[in-house]
Structures are given as structure tokens and as C-alpha cells.
Amino acid sequence: MSPYDPSAFPPFAVTVDLVVLTVKRDALCALAVRRGEPPFQGRWALPGGFVRADEDLAAAAARELAEETGLLALDPSGPGPVDGGAHLEQLATYGDPRRDPRMRVVSVAHLVLAPDLPAPRAGGDAHSARWAPVDALLGKGGFGREGEQPAPLAFDHDRILSDGVERARSKIEYSSLATAFCPPEFTVGELRRVYESVWGVALDPRNFHRKVTGTPGFLVPTGGTTTRQGGRPAQLFRAGGATLLNPPMLRPEV
Amino acid sequence: MSPYDPSAFPPFAVTVDLVVLTVKRDALCALAVRRGEPPFQGRWALPGGFVRADEDLAAAAARELAEETGLLALDPSGPGPVDGGAHLEQLATYGDPRRDPRMRVVSVAHLVLAPDLPAPRAGGDAHSARWAPVDALLGKGGFGREGEQPAPLAFDHDRILSDGVERARSKIEYSSLATAFCPPEFTVGELRRVYESVWGVALDPRNFHRKVTGTPGFLVPTGGTTTRQGGRPAQLFRAGGATLLNPPMLRPEV
DNA sequence: GCAAAAGTGTTTTGTATACACCCATGC
DNA sequence: GCATGGGTGTATACAAAACACTTTTGC
Numbered sequence: 001m002s003p004y005d006p007s008a009f010p011p012f013a014v015t016v017d018l019v020v021l022t023v024k025r026d027a028l029c030a031l032a033v034r035r036g037e038p039p040f041q042g043r044w045a046l047p048g049g050f051v052r053a054d055e056d057l058a059a060a061a062a063r064e065l066a067e068e069t070g071l072l073a074l075d076p077s078g079p080g081p082v083d084g085g086a087h088l089e090q091l092a093t094y095g096d097p098r099r100d101p102r103m104r105v106v107s108v109a110h111l112v113l114a115p116d117l118p119a120p121r122a123g124g125d126a127h128s129a130r131w132a133p134v135d136a137l138l139g140k141g142g143f144g145r146e147g148e149q150p151a152p153l154a155f156d157h158d159r160i161l162s163d164g165v166e167r168a169r170s171k172i173e174y175s176s177l178a179t180a181f182c183p184p185e186f187t188v189g190e191l192r193r194v195y196e197s198v199w200g201v202a203l204d205p206r207n208f209h210r211k212v213t214g215t216p217g218f219l220v221p222t223g224g225t226t227t228r229q230g231g232r233p234a235q236l237f238r239a240g241g242a243t244l245l246n247p248p249m250l251r252p253e254v
Numbered sequence: 255m256s257p258y259d260p261s262a263f264p265p266f267a268v269t270v271d272l273v274v275l276t277v278k279r280d281a282l283c284a285l286a287v288r289r290g291e292p293p294f295q296g297r298w299a300l301p302g303g304f305v306r307a308d309e310d311l312a313a314a315a316a317r318e319l320a321e322e323t324g325l326l327a328l329d330p331s332g333p334g335p336v337d338g339g340a341h342l343e344q345l346a347t348y349g350d351p352r353r354d355p356r357m358r359v360v361s362v363a364h365l366v367l368a369p370d371l372p373a374p375r376a377g378g379d380a381h382s383a384r385w386a387p388v389d390a391l392l393g394k395g396g397f398g399r400e401g402e403q404p405a406p407l408a409f410d411h412d413r414i415l416s417d418g419v420e421r422a423r424s425k426i427e428y429s430s431l432a433t434a435f436c437p438p439e440f441t442v443g444e445l446r447r448v449y450e451s452v453w454g455v456a457l458d459p460r461n462f463h464r465k466v467t468g469t470p471g472f473l474v475p476t477g478g479t480t481t482r483q484g485g486r487p488a489q490l491f492r493a494g495g496a497t498l499l500n501p502p503m504l505r506p507e508v
Numbered sequence: 509g510c511a512a513a514a515g516t517g518t519t520t521t522g523t524a525t526a527c528a529c530c531c532a533t534g535c
Numbered sequence: 536g537c538a539t540g541g542g543t544g545t546a547t548a549c550a551a552a553a554c555a556c557t558t559t560t561g562c
Contacts, residue, residue: 010307011265014349014360053264053358057349093347093362095268095311104307106268106360108347189513207552209515231513232559250551443540461525463542485540486532504524 012095013105016061017048017157019091019164020069020112022131023181023197028168029131030161031068032153039101040154044137046161047129048107061088061110068129071114086114087180091164099156111164113180134165169198174248176218179239185222187234188212201252211249217242266349267359270315271302271411273345273418274323274366276385277435277451282422283385284415285322286407293355294408298391300415301383302361315342315364322383325368340368341434345418353410365418367434388419423452428502430472433493439476441488442466455506465503471496 020031032044047068051060062073065088074085088110095106138158139150152158172178172195179186181194192208212218217240225233274285286298301322305314316327319342328339342364349360392412393404406412426432426449433440435448446462466472471494479487 009267009304012268012305012360013263014266014268050263051266051349054351056351057347057360090346092344093311095305095362097308097310106266106311106362108349108360187514204552204554205513206515206517206554211551213515227513227560229513230561231511232515234514247550441541458526459540460527460542460544465524467542481533481540483540484534485538486542488541501523 010104013103014051015048015105015107016051016057016064017046017094017107017109017160018061018064018068018112019046019109019161020065020071020086020114021134021164021168021181022114022116023194024116024131026193026197027133027135028165028198028200030134030137030165031129032132032137033068033129035154043151043154044132045154046109046157051108057090057108058088058110061090061108061112065112069114071112073112086112087177088112091160091167094156094160096156107160109160109164111167113168113177115181115183117183134161138162138165169251172198172249173251174245176239176243176245182239185224185236185238187226187229187236188219189229189234191219191237195249199251203252215242215245218245264358267357268305269302269359269361270305270311270318271300271348271361271363271414272315272318272322272366273300273363273415274319274325274340274368275388275418275422275435276368276370277448278370278385280447280451281387281389282419282452282454284388284391284419285383286386286391287322287383289408297405297408298386299408300363300411305362311344311362312342312364315344315362315366319366323368325366327366340366341431342366345414345421348410348414350410361414363414363418365421367422367431369435369437371437388415392416392419423505426452426503427505428499430493430497430499436493439478439490439492441480441483441490442473443483443488445473445491449503453505457506469496469499472499 018031022029022031031047033047035041035043035045047064049060049064049067051057055063065071065073065086071086073088091109091111093106093108097104099105099107136150137153138161139152153161168177178191178194178198181198182190188209189205191212192203192205195208196203219237220240222236222238224236226236227233272285276283276285285301287301289295289297289299301318303314303318303321305311309317319325319327319340325340327342345363345365347360347362351358353359353361390404391407392415393406407415422431432445432448432452435452436444442463443459445466446457446459449462450457473491474494476490476492478490480490481487
């Protein structure tokens with residue numbers, strides 16, 4: 001069997017799907033789009049699309065992200081979150097032969113962490129898009145009327161979303177990735193509320209403050225202060241160059 | 255553009271590549287096969303092959319593993335390493351448009367951790383296969399005569415191997431995966447030498463012993479003892495049900 | 509003044525480290 | 536006996552948890 005013979009291997013369609021996470025009103029939210037055509041017409045799904053013939057996987061993910069949200073993604077091989085760009089990384093690949101009833105599709109899922117700024121923008125083939133709390137999308141939290149369960153996401157997107165959320169939850173433990181959920185300048189309290197929202201726990205503000213300000217290279221003060229959260233003015237910080245958090249932030253038992 | 259139209263999306267070849275790691279003679283080794291045909295003819299590469307038309311990605315990886323080594327892989331959605339089976343998990347997906355000069359190939363790399371038992375067996379299209387220390391394969395350690403660098407692996411396999419090694423090194427910190435490198439029954443000292451070989455560091459035998467035997471569910475004593483390492487007889491253990499190690503094993507600074 | 513959030517100090521507790529020391533075997 | 540690895544005990548250092556307390560704003 002020569003690999004040059006195109007009949008020697010089966011052709012696949014390759015797509016990218018995006019788990020785009022942000023923190024809105026103290027809840028971890030994901031971007032969902034409503035499907036306008038079969039299969040799963042009318043159901044919510046993760047944004048995504050076909051990889052082009054001469055396009056890298058990460059480039060395809062960044063293109064889809066821009067089409068859906070207008071967000072610019074950073075070079076994923078780069079040093080991490082930077083002002084104005086969302087963090088993008090590859091998550092995992094899903095290739096069950098029956099995950100798409102139409103044909104054999106292998107989807108390379110990517111994870112995006114973005115600050116709260118953007119409003120979803122219907123672009124490309126996304127008829128409508130919205131931010132929804134991940135607990136609601138996954139049928140774990142309150143959703144509309146009591147006891148009511150939302151319809152599962154299209155395809156295997158429940159699984160993909162769940163994997164992406166788990167990745168984000170564990171990765172902020174030992175990296176500075178939580179800053180990707182914050183605006184370019186933020187306070188220690190705002191960063192703490194990110195951790196609390198993503199993990200769904202309460203953290204001690206005093207110990208948290210000591211921890212993040214005491215880790216060299218994690219936060220760099222900008223000199224400014226703000227009172228946008230009320231109370232005493234808080235110092236503003238920018239994300240430092242350190243990407244690894246050692247020792248890690250400990251996630252309390254649930 | 256309807257997804258039903260096969261001309262609407264570009265066709266890809268999808269392969270699986272395997273990073274198969276084991277510990278031999280106190281060195282972390284990977285399975286390499288010599289390529290018998292162009293491109294990169296005569297160069298070492300990671301084992302792998304095309305995913306079949308109706309085959310799941312993990313099933314393709316397990317099939318390639320069996321073809322190359324005779325090893326049985328466990329269901330990767332299962333609870334982890336079990337007697338007689340190697341650990342298999344998805345690593346990452348590599349899809350640069352120019353990674354294969356012949357055509358557009360997306361490769362879903364998988365990571366396999368296996369005990370030292372098996373001898374490589376040339377099967378399938380692998381003309382010859384061997385275990386080689388990863389440092390030598392990646393041109394980082396001693397390799398033959400002094401100053402001599404090995405040829406890079408074929409395609410982007412240096413990068414894939416490097417990612418797989420990094421994944422294994424970090425994952426044994428917070429999981430019980432290191433037991434996948436051990437035979438079904440092993441001593442604490444043997445497990446310690448696995449950590450030392452994978453990380454390339456020396457660990458305090460006394461503290462290591464306390465750590466692993468004091469973590470509930472990590473190791474379960476079989477009742478037997480052995481003197482195969484010399485010295486005082488050591489208790490034999492089997493891997494316990496616990497897959498997560500909390501608090502984690504700390505990797506000393508290099 | 510009062511509420512709210514920021515920030516500092518202190519005490520306690522758990523865990524890692526370093527290392528002294530004993531145990532049980534092969535030769 | 537002696538070398539070799541297995542296993543236990545203990546003092547020290549360090550970091551997290553818990554919480555009292557002060558600071559600086561808006562209203």
C-alpha cells in the first residue's frame with residue numbers, strides 16, 4: 001500500500017470546534033450558537049467549522065473565533081495571555097465514527113479564555129449566538145423553570161464543553177491563565193472573583209491577596225488604582241510574565 | 255455551502271502516531287521504527303498509521319500499538335492502568351499543512367506508558383523497531399561518539415515525542431500513572447526508580463516511601479515480598495484504585 | 509457615621525525536607 | 536562480617552488556613 005495512492009486511505013473531513021469561556025456576572029459562561037440546519041437543527045452547539053485546505057489547525061480556530069466574536073486570538077505557541085488577545089490552546093480531538101450522522105468528521109477542539117468585554121456577534125453561518133452559564137448548558141445548574149433540563153448540545157458537544165471546562169478549572173491552579181479572563185488591568189479582588197466563579201467556591205480574600213502578590217512575576221502593579229468595585233481604592237495590576245504558578249493555587253474541596 | 259456536498263470541504267488523511275514510553279535500565283525510552291520508504295527513508299520515526307474508515311481514534315491507536323509491540327492497551331476511557339495492559343491516552347493533534355510533503359495529513363498523537371517487559375516486534379510496515387533513550391532520540395544526551403548528534407526524527411516527530419515526554423513527566427506528579435511503567439507487582443524502590451528515571455533526578459528513598467505508602471488508595475500491599483533488588487526483602491504492591499495523587503509528588507528543581 | 513472592599517499581621521496546623529538510625533537479606 | 540537496599544523516627548522549615556484588625560473610599 002503506497003501512501004501516494006489516494007484510494008489507499010479513507011478521506012476525512014476535519015473541523016475545529018471552539019470552547020470559548022468567559023466569566024459574566026460571577027458565572028463561568030461559554031459561547032453557544034444555534035444551529036440553523038440539520039442535523040440537530042434548532043439545537044445549541046459550539047461554534048466551529050471546516051479547516052481549510054492550506055490552513056493550520058490553530059489558524060482555523062483563530063479564524064472561527066474572529067468570525068464568531070471579533071476576538072483576536074494570540075499565537076498559541078506564544079508566551080500566553082497578553083493585552084487585548086484571548087488565550088487559545090488546543091483541547092483534544094474527537095473522532096468517533098458516528099459523531100456526525102452525515103459523514104466521517106474528526107474535530108480538533110480548541111479552548112479559548114476571554115475577558116468579559118465582547119458581545120456575541122452573529123457572523124458566518126451562526127444564526128444566533130449567546131453566552132450561557134456552563135452549568136445551564138450542561139444541565140447541572142438551575143435552568144429556567146425548576147427541574148427543567150435543557151436539551152443536550154448538538155453532536156458530542158456536551159462532552160467537548162465538559163472537557164474544556166475541566167481543563168480550564170485545573171489549569172488555573174498551576175498557571176497564570178486566570179488573568180486571561182480579566183481585562184488588561186484588573187484588581188486582586190477581580191482576579192479572585194474569577195477563581196471563585198470558575199471553581200464555584202469561596203476563597204479567603206486575605207490569603208488570596210497574599211498568595212498572588214507574593215508570587216514573583218505573576219502580577220505587576222501599574223501604579224493606578226480604581227474604586228469600580230466600591231470600598232477602598234484597589235491597586236491595578238497587569239499580568240506578569242510568569243506563566244507557571246509555583247506553588248499552585250489550591251482549589252478547596254467542593 | 256451545504257455540508258452534504260463532498261466538494262464543499264477539503265479531504266484530509268488522518269493518522270495516529272504513538273509515543274510509547276517505557277523505563278529500561280534506569281532510562282526513559284521511546285519506541286522508534288525505521289522508515290523503509292520515502293519520505294524520510296531510513297530515518298527513525300514514531301510508530302503510527304492511517305485511521306480506518308470506521309474506526310475510532312483510540313481504537314486505531316490501540317491497533318497500531320498491538321501491531322508494533324504486541325501490547326494490549328486499556329480502554330482509555332477506563333479507570334487507568336490495570337494489570338497486563340498499557341496506559342493509553344490521547345496526546346495532541348498535529349496538522350501543519352506542510353508536515354507531510356506528500357499530502358495533507360492530520361495526525362492524532364497518542365501517549366502509551368508500558369512496563370519494561372516487551373521486546374519490540376517488527377510488525378506491519380515497521381521494518382525494524384527499537385527502544386531508544388528519549389534524550390538520545392532528541393539529541394539531548396550522550397549519543398554514540400562525543401558531540402555527535404542523531405538525525406532528527408522523521409516529519410514533526412521530534413516535537414511530538416518531546417510533547418509526549420513532557421506530558422508523562424508532568425502527569426506522574428499528580429496521578430498514579432508512574433505505576434503504568436511497573437510490572438503488575440512492584441516494590442516501593444522500583445516505583446521510586448521510575449520517578450527518578452523519568453525526571454532525571456534523585457529522590458530521598460525514605461521520604462518517597464512515606465509519601466507513597468501514606469497516600470490512601472495509591473498502593474495496596476499484595477502480602478508478598480521480594481529480594482530481586484538485593485538487600486532486605488521489600489514488600490510487593492499493586493496499583494491501587496486511586497488515580498489522582500493529592501497532594502502531588504513534588505518534582506525537585508533540576 | 510456606616511457599609512463595603514482593600515490590605516496587613518499573627519497564630520496554628522499540616523506537609524516536605526534532611527538526616528540519624530535500625531532491619532533483613534545475600535555473599 | 537559486610538554491603539545493599541528496605542523501612543521508621545524526628546527535628547526543622549515553609550506554606551496554607553483561619554481570623555483579628557486597620558485603611559480608604561462612597562453614600
